[in-house]
Amino acid sequence: MNFATILRAPVSRRAWVELAYVLVSTPLAALGFGYVVATLVLGAGLAVTAAGFPLLAAGLVGARRIGGLHRWLAGRFLGERIEAPARPVATPGPLGRMQARLSDTAGWRTMGHLLLKLPVVALQVYVLALTWVWGVILVTRPLQNALDLNQGAPGSHPLFDNGALMFVGGVALLFLAPWAVHVATIPDRMLARWLLGRRGLQERVRDLEETRARAVDDAAATLRRIERDLHDGAQVRLIALTMQLTMVRDAVADDAARALVDTARATAREAVVELRELVRGIHPPSLDHGLDTALTTLAARSTVPVETEIALSARPTAAIESIAYFCAAELLANVAKHSGATRVRLSVAQDGDRLCLRVHDDGRGGAAPGTGSGLSGLLDRVRTVDGRLDVSSPPGGPTVVTVELPSHA
Known part of the structure; x- marks a missing residue:
């Protein structure tokens, strides 16, 4: 780090991007905290009824979506590229989907992130106010004194009337502010990596299993489509060809021509039989x-x-x-x-x-x-x-x- 970097820090892109991140994520953190508290309170309170567990399962789905927004903000403003966790694999039916959501470890980790995010953001806001806000206030103190904006203000102190000293202190805070806010975002980055992304071998194995399942299902669907195309297309045309050859055989009188038509018809019938066996081997109807x-x-x-x-x-x-x-x-x-x-x-x-x-x-x-x-x-x-x-x-x-x-x- 050189002196020029320090001088450019307050006007650098990183400083303004991180400042914007704190300002944007603060209301979202408060919303996420309230959402989790409400979900847990209502889910636990209604656990004795039929609505408790479905409400909690739906709450985990919503928490995943809020976590996805936090993940996007971290990537857009902080450059943290966090891979989304795999979706839970559910068995068919409403009960299977609810069980999969309730056992979704990634959803519960996201809940934890939304609870811990608020105190982390509170620290960031405190650092932002202590450096950026107070830096701007102190730098503009001479102007405030010149305009008599602080005369008779409660809690005034003779030290604050020294405009030059306040200006120097404000400049120092403004140069310190980008570094202080950057340090304050480190816990946020770590929290997002640990709780919002993929974690451990188990989730990666699950992702590979889902990818394999999709590949197997796609292959089965492709084979089924090929079977239908052969059954409804080529096989039908071969049968039509056999019927047309029969009509040609009945229409001609020349024995040599009839023999050739018989041979062609027999070949077409053999092709139909082979095609049926092929279709049955691809996907039995x-x-x-x-x-x-x-x-x-x-x-x-x-x-x-x-x-x-x-x-x-x-x-x-x-x-x-x-x-x-x-x-x-x-x-x-x-x-x-x-x-x-x-x-x-x-x-x-x-x-x-x-x-x-x-x-x-x-x-x-x-x-x-x-x-x-x-x-x-x-x-x-x-x-x-x-x-x-x-x-x-x-x-x-x-x-x-x-x-x-x-x-x-």
Whole structure:
């Protein structure tokens, strides 16, 4: 720091920006403090009624928004770039959303910030008044004396009548003011970093989980759109082409031409069959009606008799339904190809926010990931959503494969 920097301090951009920050954030701090106190008092007072906890949950949402405004002010005026904390992950339904908000640690930290912000701002206002305000008053003291503005003022002292001395003291305060206000904003910066931003590995992991869930859901939606485009577009046109070729065959009399049309028609039919298999592999149409319907349909097509036991209390997300379906399809295909089983039991159940799919057969056993049974591919598939694959297949059987998935990716 050189002498020129000290001389420019009272007119520097940083000095005026920090001064503006204190002036702007002071009423917001008072508003936030009153908001938190009212929320806590009303929430605690009404806790014995049905309105208490919903009010507290709504209060946490509002506190997050006020905290977002404080975060924006800190970035705009103080240059503090604070990353917003991740939003709480809620299960479907009003009760799930309320529970997620009440357990939102970032929301409670924001409440703490709004409570502590007021005394921090009070310190800043005190420093601002002691330096900027008194500096301006003392610098203008000679002018006040010349205009007789302070004659007979209560509490006057002969020392204050010394205009030159007051002017020098005021100039000293004005040069000190930018540095004093800057120091006074340090607790504010620290408070915002600790309480308004992301904190710890847990929140970053949650953010990554949310990002992954969105990516998985987007991929599932994209595959579903591709399936519909193929089903309603290319497949329909191929069927129309097959019908038109049939009409052409009936319209021509030349045997050679009819043979060529027959070949083209057979090729078109093969393309329709292959396209149907491709569509079924991308997104089975039966999944549109729910996982239970899709698995029942899948079991009915199995070459080995399948007993189904499906109990779903809530419908999983589309991505989870797709993963569960293809796991079941691969496991039933393995039973038919490798196990020599005569019966299979397919069960699906939900335990909290987890989905458990189990395939039990009476085959010869010996199945394990990496032995050509396709289980390695299933393991990679379920890992994309933090699922778990467990295989119990002693020699001689039976084989039990359990797939655990989150109900929501």
